[in-house]
Amino acid sequence: MISDDALTPSESSASPSGSARQLPTTLADEKDAPGILAGPGALRTADDGPSDGNTSSDLETLARAPSGPPYSAFSKGTKRWIVTMVTFSSFVSPMTANIYFPALNPIAKDLGVSVNLINLTLTTYMILQGISPTIFGDFGDMAGRRPAFIISIVIYMFANLGLALQDNYAALLVLRMLQSAGSSGTLALGFAVVADVAVSGERGKYMGVVGAGINVGPALSPVLGGILAEYLGWRSIFWFCLIFTGTWLVPFVLTVPETCRKVVGNGSIPAQGWNMTLVDYIRSRRHPPTAEQKMAALKNKPKIKLPNPFHVLAVVFEKDLAMLLFYNTLLYLVFILITATLSTQLADIYHYNDLQVGLCYLPYGVGCCIAAIIQGYVLDWNYRRVAHSIGFTIDYRRGDDLSKFPIEKARIQPVAPIAAIGVLATICYGWVLQHETHLAGPLVLLFVIGLCVTGSFSILNTLIVDLYPEAPATAVAANNLVRCLFGAAGTALIESMLKTFGRGWTYTFWALVVVAFSPILYILTKWGPQWREERRLRKLKKLEEKARNAEKV
Numbered sequence: 167m168i169s170d171d172a173l174t175p176s177e178s179s180a181s182p183s184g185s186a187r188q189l190p191t192t193l194a195d196e197k198d199a200p201g202i203l204a205g206p207g208a209l210r211t212a213d214d215g216p217s218d219g220n221t222s223s224d225l226e227t228l229a230r231a232p233s234g235p236p237y238s239a240f241s242k243g244t245k246r247w248i249v250t251m252v253t254f255s256s257f258v259s260p261m262t263a264n265i266y267f268p269a270l271n272p273i274a275k276d277l278g279v280s281v282n283l284i285n286l287t288l289t290t291y292m293i294l295q296g297i298s299p300t301i302f303g304d305f306g307d308m309a310g311r312r313p314a315f316i317i318s319i320v321i322y323m324f325a326n327l328g329l330a331l332q333d334n335y336a337a338l339l340v341l342r343m344l345q346s347a348g349s350s351g352t353l354a355l356g357f358a359v360v361a362d363v364a365v366s367g368e369r370g371k372y373m374g375v376v377g378a379g380i381n382v383g384p385a386l387s388p389v390l391g392g393i394l395a396e397y398l399g400w401r402s403i404f405w406f407c408l409i410f411t412g413t414w415l416v417p418f419v420l421t422v423p424e425t426c427r428k429v430v431g432n433g434s435i436p437a438q439g440w441n442m443t444l445v446d447y448i449r450s451r452r453h454p455p456t457a458e459q460k461m462a463a464l465k466n467k468p469k470i471k472l473p474n475p476f477h478v479l480a481v482v483f484e485k486d487l488a489m490l491l492f493y494n495t496l497l498y499l500v501f502i503l504i505t506a507t508l509s510t511q512l513a514d515i516y517h518y519n520d521l522q523v524g525l526c527y528l529p530y531g532v533g534c535c536i537a538a539i540i541q542g543y544v545l546d547w548n549y550r551r552v553a554h555s556i557g558f559t560i561d562y563r564r565g566d567d568l569s570k571f572p573i574e575k576a577r578i579q580p581v582a583p584i585a586a587i588g589v590l591a592t593i594c595y596g597w598v599l600q601h602e603t604h605l606a607g608p609l610v611l612l613f614v615i616g617l618c619v620t621g622s623f624s625i626l627n628t629l630i631v632d633l634y635p636e637a638p639a640t641a642v643a644a645n646n647l648v649r650c651l652f653g654a655a656g657t658a659l660i661e662s663m664l665k666t667f668g669r670g671w672t673y674t675f676w677a678l679v680v681v682a683f684s685p686i687l688y689i690l691t692k693w694g695p696q697w698r699e700e701r702r703l704r705k706l707k708k709l710e711e712k713a714r715n716a717e718k719v
Contacts, residue, residue, distance in 0.1 A: 237565035238363045239433035244423070245363045249372050251422050253379035254414050255315065256356040258322065259349040260383025262407060263291060265391035266342075267509060268524060269400035276400070279335045287342045289654060294346035296650030300475035302351030303643030306358060310426040310441045314355055314639075319415050322348030323408055330404040345407075353380070353646055358639035361631045362425035363433070365565035366573065367549055370628060374542025377624040381534030381616070384505050388524035396521060420444045478644035481634055486574075486690055486697040487641070490630060491648045493686045497585065497623040498649040499656045500592055500676050504615060505530070506657045507664065515602050529609045533616025541621050544580050545628060552576040568632070569702060574694035577629040578687050581622045585684070588618030589677045596673025633698060636705075 238245065266288075274284045298318075306314035325345035332338055356379075360372045394402045424430050424441040437446065481487050508530075509523045518526070553560050558571055591614040598607040627645065634641035663672045 235432055235434060236563045237365045237432060239431075240363055240423070240425075245372075248359060248363060248422055248425060249375055251414070251418055252356045252359045253376050255319070255352040255418075256376050256379035257383050258319075258407075258411060258414075259295065259346075259353050260380055261387040261390075262322075262345060262349045263295065263387075264384045264505075265387035265394075265403055265407070266291075267388050268392035268521070269395040269403055272395055272400045273338070277333070277335050277338065283335060284338075287339055289658075290339060290343050291346040292650055292654045292657070294343045295350040296647045296654070297475065298347040298350040299354035299643035299646045300478045300640075303354035303358070303639035304475065304477045304637075306355045306426065306639040307428065307637045310424050310429040310437075311355055311359055311362070311639075312422070312424045312437075312443075313440050314351065315418065316415070316440070318348050318351030318355075319411050319418075320348070321351075323411050323415070324348075326404045326408040326411075330401045330408065350646070354639040354643040356380075357627060357631050357642045359425050361635060361638040362427055365562060366568060366571075366632060367553075367560045367562055367566060368546055369631070370545025370549065371542035373628045373631070374538045374540070374545070374624065377541070377627065378535050378538035381538050381620055381624070382531055384527065384531065384534075386528075386531055388509070388527050389521075392521040392524040477637070477640050478647055481641050481644035482648070484634075484697070484701060486694045487630070487633055487644075489686045489690060490626060490633070491645050493683055494623060494626045494630070494645060495649045495652045496680050496683055497588075497619055497626070499652055500588070500619050500680060501615070501623065502653045503656055503660050503676060504592070504595070504612070504673070507660055508612075510661075511599055511664075511669065512605075512608075515599065516605060526605075526609060526612075530612040530616040533613040533618075534620045537617045537621030538624055541580070541625050545577065545625060548580055549576045552579075569699065572691075572695055573632050574629065574698075575691050577625060577632065578691050581625050582684075582687060584618045584625075585622040585680070588615055588622060589680055591615050591618060592677040593674045596677075597670040599673075600668055600670035633694075 240248070270281060270284050274281045277284075302314050302318050305317075322345060325341050325348055328337065328341045329345060332341060356376045357373065360369060360376055364372045390406075391403055394400075394406060421443055423433065423443055423446065424437040425433065426441075429435075429441055430437050436450070437443075442450070482491065505527070508527065512518050512523050512526055550560065552558075552572060552575055556572070558566075560566060591611050595608060595611040595615060598611060627642070630641050630645050631638045660672070663675070667675070
């Protein structure tokens with residue numbers, strides 16, 4: 167997977183200006199350098215996935231001047247279509263998690279079990295929601311996005327079919343876990359697709375669109391679930407999920423091309439086998455690829471092996487990424503603890519039914535959606551501003567070499583003021599509930615929290631992809647794993663905290679935890695580029711060692 171990150175090697179030598187001369191890796195001619203991930207600054211190491219073993223070719227490419235084809239060969243219209251389809255897929259997992267809430271009591275009654283046992287299906291769902299992307303993310307980075315998407319959605323559809331037809335608790339528990347495994351696989355893949363097709367200078371707006379799909383799920387799905395459960399019965403929820411994904415899968419299989427850069431480079435290398443769309447397959451039968459295209463496709467043919475979920479540890483144990491994941495998880499905790507307790511708090515204070523409570527999620531969802539769209543343009547604007555301030559020329563065609571660009575600064579600068587407003591809104595939200603004011607108070611604050619807290623979380627998601635371009639799906643999976651595990655622990659504690667400390671101090675506590683660890687943003691801005699460069703040099707050293715070993719053989 168590619169991006170324009172700090173993996174671009176550099177070399178110091180005398181120059182007229184006295185500065186170091188940089189030798190960036192380029193996207194150039196993947197058929198000549200299959201061991202280099204297509205794109206400026208992205209290298210494949212021995213641990214990053216399939217390679218043809220031609221390491222000497224890798225090192226030769228390191229010394230080439232910046233040249234070659236564009237970062238993405240897809241047209242603007244094709245990129246928009248790809249991102250649109252990915253956005254709809256990103257809606258599935260958060261929708262599935264929340265559409266279920268209004269049906270908890272009816273399901274418990276029909277299956278003859280307690281609500282506590284039904285709540286256990288929420289816990290197991292969240293655990294699988296954290297684990298599943300580590301498998302599908304690694305598989306997607308290795309075999310391609312299309313196979314990973316198709317397998318995860320097919321699993322999800324069969325799980326929904328079983329859930330709609332089952333009539334006992336054991337089946338419900340197991341099938342909900344399977345449903346989570348299938349739907350959650352799309353989370354890591356969506357952001358990875360954006361990294362496949364968009365350079366850093368325009369990545370913000372595309373990430374924002376995909377983020378809108380993720381953020382609208384928790385807001386709209388409780389309302390939708392309440393309506394379905396109220397008028398058509400709780401089984402209709404699972405039928406709806408089945409029909410929704412089936413409707414999405416047909417055009418995806420027909421028309422959405424493979425984007426994984428380990429498989430198709432910048433999109434100019436023909437996909438093979440199940441990486442091909444049905445339309446491309448029919449077209450290839452009529453117009454067979456040239457010998458050169460066949461050779462390039464053969465060199466980039468992925469070597470399929472069992473996905474390794476432990477690849478996420480390579481992300482978690484990097485200093486800069488570990489700090490970023492931790493802070494991002496704290497923002498996620500504020501978000502998930504508010505949404506998880508909203509229904510019970512509003513029912514206790516205002517005595518609303520499930521449908522009325524579901525409608526109260528709408529201001530939060532509107533805030534999330536606005537944040538996701540606006541944050542993309544804010545990120546791209548700040549990227550241009552930082553580039554201008556340091557005299558850096560943005561390359562929208564081939565992508566930028568970020569080894570000389572402070573991407574941490576460009577992404578983090580907008581977070582600080584937005585997160586500060588979100589923290590203040592969270593504290594106010596707690597005390598408004600504590601004093602049981604008019605409903606307008608918490609609803610307005612929910613909008614602000616959705617706009618600012620979730621907006622900050624989405625911005626940092628973009629930085630995670632920027633910092634780990636060689637396997638972005640794995641990086642997003644690591645982020646998802648950490649936040650879901652912390653989220654499961656937080657949701658287990660929150661009800662006890664509310665009873666012990668009250669609403670005001672409980673939400674104030676979590677807001678102040680975010681404040682206490684906010685210096686992480688300054689640390690990442692100041693020392694992040696240095697840690698990123700160290701990671702680049704380690705990867706370059708691995709390539710050099712591999713080249714020497716190949717020469718000995």
